[in-house]
Amino acid sequence: MKKNKSIIAILIVILIILVQPNVWQKVRDMFTIRDFKTQLGIIDTNGKVMSKETNKRLSEQDYNNELIIVVNQNQSDLNVKDLQQSKLKYELKDKDLLNRSRGGKIIFNKNMLPQSSITETNMRIAGWNKTVEKNQKVWTKEMVIPIKDGKEIPKNNTFVSTRDLSKKLAEYQKKISDYIxxxxxxxxxxxxxxxxxxxxxxxxxxxxxxxxEDNQFQFNIYVLNQEHNYNVNHLTGNVKKN
Structure with missing residues (x-):
């Protein structure tokens, strides 16, 4: 009986400690690489709150034979001060709980221009399965940040892309190179x-x-991961010609 009372008393003390401000957060983060909000993509690795509403709205856009959707009247709200102040060449977000690449950013200049972002790496990435493998006329592997610095491509810099999406990204990356x-x-x-x-x-x-330097060049777009003349399934990788 005394033993049971002791166990109950210990559990009560632990519960009281856990409900204290910030304690549960710290304990929870001890068992994860990053806090839950970051892993779920609600905030980025710098703690910046991301727009779940905007992301949800973009993810549900229908494909009507137009791959490009202009966002915010094509006005960019990009902030790269953190990159300017750091010595990083570029920054990639950590993968989410489902092992999916989430994004990244970079400052391009004369010494670092966008490069071909299609990668033939054998790296296993989220979404690249046997079905996708059989349909490489539609699917390919794309880099989040189109840069090759002689090192192995980071796992969080690759995602499954349609050939059409890859071409559109290349068009806009060429605009960047031309401007620079x-x-x-x-x-x-x-x-x-x-x-x-x-x-x-x-x-x-x-x-x-x-x-x-001058804010004269900018764009803000959403490129659908679709392929002309095909219906694509983003869950299974199945493709069906229209």
Missing amino acids: NQTNDSVGYEATIIYNGVNPIPSGVHVQAKSI
Whole structure:
């Protein structure tokens, strides 16, 4: 009886400690690589609150043979001050709980221009299954940040993309390169990978860019992860020709 009372007393003390401000958060984070909100994509690794409403709205956009959706009247709200102040070449967000790449950002300049972002890496990534493997006429592996610095491509810099999405991203990345070559300015670039629910394959990519020195160059778009003349399934990777 005394033993049971002791156990109950200990449990009560533990419960009282856990309900204290910040204690539960610290205990919870001890058993995870990152806190839950970061893993679920609600906030980024810098603690910045992300717009769940915007991401949800973008993830549910229907495909009507138009891959590009202009966001915020094409005005970028990109903030790259953290990159300017750090020595990082680029920054990638950690993968989420479902092992999916989430996005990243970079400052492009004369010494670091966008490169071909299609990668033939053998790395296992979320969404790349046997069905996708059989349909490589539609699917490919794309890099979040289109840069190759001679190192192995980080696992959180790759996602499953349609060939059409890859081409559209390349078009806008070329615009960045052209602007830098013409003006010698730097351009901030951010890509946020958007998923619908638990789908391992993204619904699309939210891409923003903004020139650093003069703010004369910018865009803010959402590119749907769709393929012309095909119906694609972002859960299974199945494709069906229209």
